[in-house]
Amino acid sequence: xxxETYVMGNTFDNxxxxxxxxxxxxxxxxxxxxxxxxxxxxxxxxxxxxKKVDMSIKTRKVTALIGPSGCGKSTFLRCLNRxxxxxxxxxxxxxxxxxxxxxxxPGMDPVDVRRRVGMVFQKPNPFPNMSVRDxxxxxxxxxxxxxxxxxxxxxxxxxxxxxxxxxxxxxxxKSGASLSGGQQQRLCIARALAVNPEVLLMDEPCSALDxxxxxKIEELxxxxxxQVTIAIVTHNMQQAARVSDFTGFFYLGELIExxxxxxxxxxPEVRQTEDYITGRFG
Amino acid sequence: MPNEHTDKRYDEExxxxxxxxxxxxxxxxxxxxxxxxxxxxxxxxxxxxIIERDHEVNRLDVDIDGIxxxxxxxxxxxxxxxxxxxxxxxxxxxxxxxxxxAVNICERALELNQEPxxxxxxxxxxxxxxxxxxxxxxxxxxxxxxxxxALKVCRDDQQVDDLxxxxxxxxxxxxxxxxxxxxxxxxxSSVSKYLERIADxxxxxxxxxxxxxxxxxxRHMKVLPPAV
Numbered sequence: 001x002x003x004e005t006y007v008m009g010n011t012f013d014n015x016x017x018x019x020x021x022x023x024x025x026x027x028x029x030x031x032x033x034x035x036x037x038x039x040x041x042x043x044x045x046x047x048x049x050x051k052k053v054d055m056s057i058k059t060r061k062v063t064a065l066i067g068p069s070g071c072g073k074s075t076f077l078r079c080l081n082r083x084x085x086x087x088x089x090x091x092x093x094x095x096x097x098x099x100x101x102x103x104x105x106p107g108m109d110p111v112d113v114r115r116r117v118g119m120v121f122q123k124p125n126p127f128p129n130m131s132v133r134d135x136x137x138x139x140x141x142x143x144x145x146x147x148x149x150x151x152x153x154x155x156x157x158x159x160x161x162x163x164x165x166x167x168x169x170x171x172x173x174k175s176g177a178s179l180s181g182g183q184q185q186r187l188c189i190a191r192a193l194a195v196n197p198e199v200l201l202m203d204e205p206c207s208a209l210d211x212x213x214x215x216k217i218e219e220l221x222x223x224x225x226x227q228v229t230i231a232i233v234t235h236n237m238q239q240a241a242r243v244s245d246f247t248g249f250f251y252l253g254e255l256i257e258x259x260x261x262x263x264x265x266x267x268p269e270v271r272q273t274e275d276y277i278t279g280r281f282g
Numbered sequence: 283m284p285n286e287h288t289d290k291r292y293d294e295e296x297x298x299x300x301x302x303x304x305x306x307x308x309x310x311x312x313x314x315x316x317x318x319x320x321x322x323x324x325x326x327x328x329x330x331x332i333i334e335r336d337h338e339v340n341r342l343d344v345d346i347d348g349i350x351x352x353x354x355x356x357x358x359x360x361x362x363x364x365x366x367x368x369x370x371x372x373x374x375x376x377x378x379x380x381x382x383x384a385v386n387i388c389e390r391a392l393e394l395n396q397e398p399x400x401x402x403x404x405x406x407x408x409x410x411x412x413x414x415x416x417x418x419x420x421x422x423x424x425x426x427x428x429x430x431x432a433l434k435v436c437r438d439d440q441q442v443d444d445l446x447x448x449x450x451x452x453x454x455x456x457x458x459x460x461x462x463x464x465x466x467x468x469x470x471s472s473v474s475k476y477l478e479r480i481a482d483x484x485x486x487x488x489x490x491x492x493x494x495x496x497x498x499x500x501r502h503m504k505v506l507p508p509a510v
Contacts, residue, residue, distance in 0.1 A: 238358050265360045267497030277360040279287050 032059040034199060034229040035080060035117075040094035042075050042084060049075045051253040052094070057199070057246075062221055062230045064244035064261065066237055068281060071250040073233050077201050080231060081117035082110045098198065115139070118192035122204040124184035126176030126191070132159075133172040135187055140194040154194050161227075162190035163220045182213025189220065193228070200224065202232040206239065218243050237277055241265045249273045292357050299349050299370050300425065303377075306342040307421040310377045311414050313339065313384035314480060318410040321391035321473065322403045329388035329395075339381035346374040362494075369494040373424070376483040376490075380417065383476040383483075390469045390476075400456065400466045409445045409477040412438060416484035423491045429510045432495075435488035436506055442481035449474040 035057040042050040050072040057063050057080075065073040078084040079092055082103060096103045103113050126135045136155045145151065155172065159165040164186040168179070176187055185205060192200055202221075206214040221230060221243045234240050240247050241261060248258040249272070257264060257273040268274045275281055287293040313332055320329035350371045353359060359367055394400075416435045423432035453467040453474075489501045492510050500507060 237360065241360070266364060268361050274361050275285075278363045279289060279292065279357075280285060281288065 033057065034059040034099065035231075036095075036097040036100070037076075037080070038095040038097070040076070040079060040092070040096060042072070042079060043091045043093075044087070045089050049253055050079070053255045055248060055255060055258060057229060057231055059229055060225055060227070061245040062225050062232060062243050063246045063248065064240035065231065065233045065248050065250060066235075066240045066276070067250035067256075068276065069235075072253040073248075073250040074203055076250065077203055077231060077233050078119075080199070080201055081114045081119055083114065083119060085110070115195045116197055117199040117201060118195065118197035119201040119203065120185070120188050120192055120205050123208050124181055124188050126179070126184050126187050128175070128177040130176055131173045132168050132176050132179070132187060135176040136190050136194050138191060143195075158190040158194040159187075161193050161224065162186045163216060163223070164190055180213070182209050182216060185209060185213070185217060186220065189217075189224075193224075197228060199229045199231065202230065204233055204235060207235060214239070237265075249276060251276070289357070292353075295349065295353055295357075296363065296366065299346065299353065299367070302342065302346050302349065303370055303373055304421060304425060306339065306346065306374065306377050307417060309335075309342070310339060310380045310384070311417050313381055314387070314410060314414050314417070314477075317384040317387040317391065318407055318477075320388055321394065322407055324391075324395045324399070326392055326395045329391045332388045333385050336381050336385045339378060343374050343378040343381075346370060365494045365497060369424075369490045372490050373487050376486045380480050380483045383480050386476050387473050390473050394466060394469050397466055400463055400470065405445050405449050405452075406470070406473060406477070409442055409449075409474065409481075412442050412445075413477050413481045413484060416442070416481055417487070420484050420487040420491060423488060424494070427491075427495045429492050429495050432488040432491040433506065433510060436485050436500070439481050439485045442478055446474050446478040 033056045037053060037055045037057075040050060040053045040055075041048055053072075053076060065077060067073045075084060078087075079096060080103075084090050084092060092104065098113075098116060102108070103117075127138060130138065133155050136158050137151050140151070140154050145154075156165060156169075159168060164183060167183060168174075168187075176184065179187060185208075189200075189205075206217050209217065218239065221232070224230060225245075232240075232243065244261045246259065247261045247264045249256045249264070249268075249270075251272055257268055257270045259269070264273065265277060268277065287296075313335065316328055316332050319325065320332060350367050353363075353367050357363075416438050419431055419438075420435045423429070423435065450471055453471040456463045456467045486501075489499075493499050493501075496510055498510060500510060
């Protein structure tokens with residue numbers, strides 16, 4: 001089986017959401033909304049870190065979230081796959097809908113949510129005592145698949161999609177921790193892709209990487225948006241401008257401005273956005 | 283919220299860009315005024331000086347481009363700053379072309395000063411005054427970020443166009459009446475055309491100022507908007 005048939009999703013039970021989209025390429029796909037956030041507020045104890053944010057994350061587009069430290073953008077991102085509730089004292093109000101299904105609704109399994117909405121973190125965090133291969137399929141194996149042939153296919157497909165295959169294919173058994181920083185981050189992306197998520201969240205995925213490794217991840221983001229919707233938090237405004245289709249600017253927990261990246265970086269509507277992206281922020 | 287850059291050097295370089303554009307604008311305005319004076323006063327020595335001084339305009343064109351390219355490369359400007367810098371690149375091109383037109387006027391003046399005067403110059407200085415004012419006001423609009431003033435410059439272009447048509451008709455009638463005047467009349471008509479082009483460049487600058495301030499383009503519109 002080649003990698004393309006896998007994308008079409010005929011092999012695995014958990015592959016339909018992407019498969020359905022991949023095949024039925026409707027002309028107006030760009031307008032489709034994958035995630036809809038309604039009046040989302042997040043509290044740490046009594047302090048509101050995110051205040052009544054509404055946002056639509058478009059299908060198979062890259063949405064960048066920018067803003068100064070402490071503006072709530074990472075907190076917001078973490079709410080999109082219920083990662084936030086792992087933080088003690090944190091409380092969420094409002095709705096996060098994935099394909100119109102409320103992720104915080106009754107009966108939603110947070111583990112399933114995190115499979116459908118994957119995440120890549122600031123510092124590459126491969127499982128240190130696992131091989132490259134085991135790292136990739138660590139999450140996938142939780143589905144109960146044991147067939148070695150199937151697992152091999154997932155490993156290759158995921159590593160290819162994460163643009164790491166060529167560099168590791170000859171030694172899949174070596175430790176994930178032995179890779180370079182940039183390779184480790186791509187390994188984490190491969191691990192997230194292995195469970196075939198609908199959305200991939202990236203929380204400053206390049207901040208610990210050198211410019212070349214950063215460029216590779218950015219190139220990868222361009223390729224990945226063909227198959228997965230991406231939301232990325234970044235401190236690097238040029239990166240947001242380079243990789244994203246839409247950009248949201250957060251300040252003091254509020255979504256100040258949200259729109260097409262090309263527009264936001266040339267003619268923002270709001271003065272605060274203007275001040276931030278031109279570097280006039282204290 | 284503060285209106286200064288966190289990076290002070292960036293602020294200084296943007297300030298320098300504005301100042302250089304203004305200096306170039308002032309120089310170009312003076313070039314036109316003196317070019318027309320050399321024609322009206324039949325002062326060939328002045329015409330030579332103005333032609334020589336065009337090097338200064340050309341040097342500024344290259345220098346300002348350099349400042350803009352450096353700002354783009356080193357600071358990755360966005361939004362308003364990006365619009366200022368790209369506007370700077372375009373304004374200097376227009377100013378440089380205006381400088382060339384001043385040289386062209388001087389060249390025609392040198393030729394016309396060799397021959398008897400066809401008629402006293404009345405409309406040409408009027409045109410020159412309006413064109414000069416348009417340049418000054420477009421640059422004032424640039425510095426003060428005043429879109430209303432920029433829009434006025436765009437409107438004023440019509441006056442220069444009308445005067446150009448009038449001079450064209452007048453010179454044609456001279457040529458019809460007496461073929462001996464063709465050489466001189468053609469040259470006067472050229473000067474009028476140069477001034478008309480200068481006003482067009484001033485209009486370009488004003489349009490770019492509106493883009494710089496509002497992020498909206500009013501270029502190539504058949505009818506000017508009443509306000510932006």
